[in-house]
Amino acid sequence: MNNLKIQDEQLAKIDLDISLLNDFFGAYLNHPDNPTAYSIIHEVFNKLSKDLNGLDKTALTEFERLIARQAKSGISAQKELSDFLINPREGDITSVVDCTYGGSSFKEIKDIILNFDVGEYKRFVSDSDIIRKNRNSVRKLGNPKEDPRELIKSAVMKYGKKLGIIDDSFDFNIIIDSIPRSYWESDKRICVISQDDFRGKEIDGLYVISLTGPYFTAIHEVLGHGFHQLCSEGVPETISYSLFQGSNIKTSAHREGVASEREHSAYTFLREHAKEYHIAESDLEFVAGYKEFAEQLTVVLTYKGLNDNKVVSDEKINKKIAQIDEIHRQYVYKDGLPSHSIRMALYEASYYFGRKKIREIKRQFNNFPANRVERALNTGVWAMDVLPDFMDYFLRKDK
Ligand SMILES: [Zn+2]
Numbered sequence: 455m456n457n458l459k460i461q462d463e464q465l466a467k468i469d470l471d472i473s474l475l476n477d478f479f480g481a482y483l484n485h486p487d488n489p490t491a492y493s494i495i496h497e498v499f500n501k502l503s504k505d506l507n508g509l510d511k512t513a514l515t516e517f518e519r520l521i522a523r524q525a526k527s528g529i530s531a532q533k534e535l536s537d538f539l540i541n542p543r544e545g546d547i548t549s550v551v552d553c554t555y556g557g558s559s560f561k562e563i564k565d566i567i568l569n570f571d572v573g574e575y576k577r578f579v580s581d582s583d584i585i586r587k588n589r590n591s592v593r594k595l596g597n598p599k600e601d602p603r604e605l606i607k608s609a610v611m612k613y614g615k616k617l618g619i620i621d622d623s624f625d626f627n628i629i630i631d632s633i634p635r636s637y638w639e640s641d642k643r644i645c646v647i648s649q650d651d652f653r654g655k656e657i658d659g660l661y662v663i664s665l666t667g668p669y670f671t672a673i674h675e676v677l678g679h680g681f682h683q684l685c686s687e688g689v690p691e692t693i694s695y696s697l698f699q700g701s702n703i704k705t706s707a708h709r710e711g712v713a714s715e716r717e718h719s720a721y722t723f724l725r726e727h728a729k730e731y732h733i734a735e736s737d738l739e740f741v742a743g744y745k746e747f748a749e750q751l752t753v754v755l756t757y758k759g760l761n762d763n764k765v766v767s768d769e770k771i772n773k774k775i776a777q778i779d780e781i782h783r784q785y786v787y788k789d790g791l792p793s794h795s796i797r798m799a800l801y802e803a804s805y806y807f808g809r810k811k812i813r814e815i816k817r818q819f820n821n822f823p824a825n826r827v828e829r830a831l832n833t834g835v836w837a838m839d840v841l842p843d844f845m846d847y848f849l850r851k852d853k
Contacts, residue, residue: 465514495536566750580781606665610669626645690834758794759794
């Protein structure tokens with residue numbers, strides 16, 4: 455779409471500065487308690503905020519005004535986060551979370567945990583014969599005649615083509631690795647799948663892996679993140695899909711929201727092609743059902759990480775988390791729920807809040823053709839408070 459260019463010279467300069475800021479902020483996040491790095495990054499915030507306030511709004515196009523809003527929104531969240539990380543205090547976490555995810559997100563996180571149905575979770579995971587209690591057990595494979603990577607790639611391509619979002623020219627590779635979680639390697643276009651995503655069951659003393667989890671994972675990584683990257687090629691730096699852009703925490707909900715929603719949408723497709731991809735019905739039901747718990751678990755991990763780092767403390771919530779952790783340890787993963795850094799803990803909630811917001815936005819624009827909504831939804835990486843206005847702009851202009 456050729457309306458996605460910045461013509462205003464001042465804004466074009468700010469746009470490049472934002473990209474440098476994001477690079478720097480990404481590096482800063484590795485040492486958030488370093489006072490020198492903190493004061494440098496705040497000088498950059500102040501300069502950019504001044505530049506943004508100095509723009510002649512009447513001279514900007516509608517798209518340029520959206521970019522300026524996006525820049526401001528990202529800076530305010532980065533500022534809030536850095537102020538918090540240099541001196542993490544319980545009283546301030548509410549505003550950090552609310553600024554990152556909007557509304558009363560922090561209260562929502564606490565409510566989700568307090569309402570988490572521990573009994574139902576235990577019943578669900580203990581009922582299944584599909585386990586992944588021990589990472590090393592994956593080594594005892596069954597006798598797969600087909601390369602799992604080929605099967606996974608074939609399913610991703612077929613689903614993407616069915617959705618009408620990719621064609622045969624779309625290419626990527628798959629690597630299966632012993633890393634703790636899967637990701638999309640955007641520079642090399644590789645879907646890296648964690649071996650933890652491969653569940654399995656013991657049949658006659660042999661551990662037989664199920665590919666059902668990895669199918670969902672690859673659809674998340676490739677048709678979620680990969681497609682988002684594809685649609686975002688050539689957009690201004692402020693909304694670009696690059697690795698360092700991930701250091702703008704305001705955009706993580708958009709990134710994970712579109713990918714998670716895509717992943718959840720794959721259930722019907724995988725069901726229809728169960729035979730072709732060797733998916734047992736019980737596996738599919740289990741993996742799909744577990745996703746609903748997994749989404750709630752992301753905010754559990756947010757609170758747990760903050761608690762582990764002594765940022766928050768609430769006896770009632772901690773008791774609930776301990777119960778969930780125990781079930782998790784017993785039936786799902788022998789190491790229990792992971793303990794995250796503050797930064798990673800904050801990121802976790804982007805899956806829950808991101809998907810929730812993406813679903814709201816899809817309803818808001820459901821009178822437009824689905825493929826155009828997909829395009830709009832995946833063009834650029836936005837703060838969730840700016841995304842609906844960009845969608846409105848895109849759908850009006852891109853005909
Ligand atoms: Zn993701």
